[in-house]
Amino acid sequence: MNDLTKQNILKNREYLKAYTAADVALEPTDQQQKLPFPLPEKEPCGGAVIQLPADFEHMAGTKSLYELIAGRESCREYAPEPVTLQDLSFLLWATQGVRRFAGRYNQVTFRNVPSAGSRHAFETYLFVQSVEGLEPGIYHYLASKHELEVWEKRSDFTEDLEKALGGQSFAAKAPVVFVWSAVPYRMEWRYGMKSHKYMMIDAGHVCENLYLACEAVGCGTCAVGAYDQELLDELLGFAPGPSAEKDYECAVYAAPVGKRTK
Numbered sequence: 001m002n003d004l005t006k007q008n009i010l011k012n013r014e015y016l017k018a019y020t021a022a023d024v025a026l027e028p029t030d031q032q033q034k035l036p037f038p039l040p041e042k043e044p045c046g047g048a049v050i051q052l053p054a055d056f057e058h059m060a061g062t063k064s065l066y067e068l069i070a071g072r073e074s075c076r077e078y079a080p081e082p083v084t085l086q087d088l089s090f091l092l093w094a095t096q097g098v099r100r101f102a103g104r105y106n107q108v109t110f111r112n113v114p115s116a117g118s119r120h121a122f123e124t125y126l127f128v129q130s131v132e133g134l135e136p137g138i139y140h141y142l143a144s145k146h147e148l149e150v151w152e153k154r155s156d157f158t159e160d161l162e163k164a165l166g167g168q169s170f171a172a173k174a175p176v177v178f179v180w181s182a183v184p185y186r187m188e189w190r191y192g193m194k195s196h197k198y199m200m201i202d203a204g205h206v207c208e209n210l211y212l213a214c215e216a217v218g219c220g221t222c223a224v225g226a227y228d229q230e231l232l233d234e235l236l237g238f239a240p241g242p243s244a245e246k247d248y249e250c251a252v253y254a255a256p257v258g259k260r261t262k
């Protein structure tokens, strides 16, 4: 290990830690300074909107929570059949679905996953290749309305997606690939320099819910952290970073989904 790597590792270990008295002395955060709050969700991009089915009670399934947890595993092989829109809708709801709004201006969302301070700094994008009732393309989830919007109409993304997912072709060829981005300022407004620790903890909740929800509907998924940052950001049209912009956004995690083969 060279000296630069060692230095960076030591710096990054700090990132695992919670607030120290010294950190507190360095803040105030933007929230403490009463700067305007960031919106809980990205504004729609103006693409065509697709309503998602939202009746999930009948999807409770036959597996107990015990069976879902005991059956959870990373799945890297998917059946050729498409994912249904109902299943996809359920997976979106389970991972980022909004239960209620709070705050004077509905500026806070409570969702099906927990998040530090309910900041929910993530956006969900879908690379759709084989979902019943959806044209292949790139979509963005409008969590507060439980809708999808067309992010980009192109459907010839498989090769680029494979490169962006670090050459993991099982992932790039899946019927649908979830990519979560972070809009860091949503968390930083409140938690300043501890935000990045919290966002990474939050990302784990989101993906674990995807694993369990997939188990419930006969789908499989696999967390993907080994992606190429520049390529994936570019594929989603994010400005190259890092930047101090309040709407700065970058990909943080991905997960292919398909029907299980067994």
Ligand SMILES: Cc1cc2nc3c(=O)[nH]c(=O)nc-3n(C[C@H](O)[C@H](O)[C@H](O)COP(=O)(O)O)c2cc1C
Pocket: 072, 073, 074, 075, 076, 168, 222, 223, 224, 225, 226, 227
């Ligand atoms: C943060 C994170 C990143 C991961 N990245 C990848 C990845 O890029 N490619 C992959 O095939 N699996 C990836 N995995 C899946 C792990 O390899 C898998 O969870 C581990 O081997 C244990 O297997 P299990 O999930 O079936 O219990 C990742 C898992 C996590 C939690």
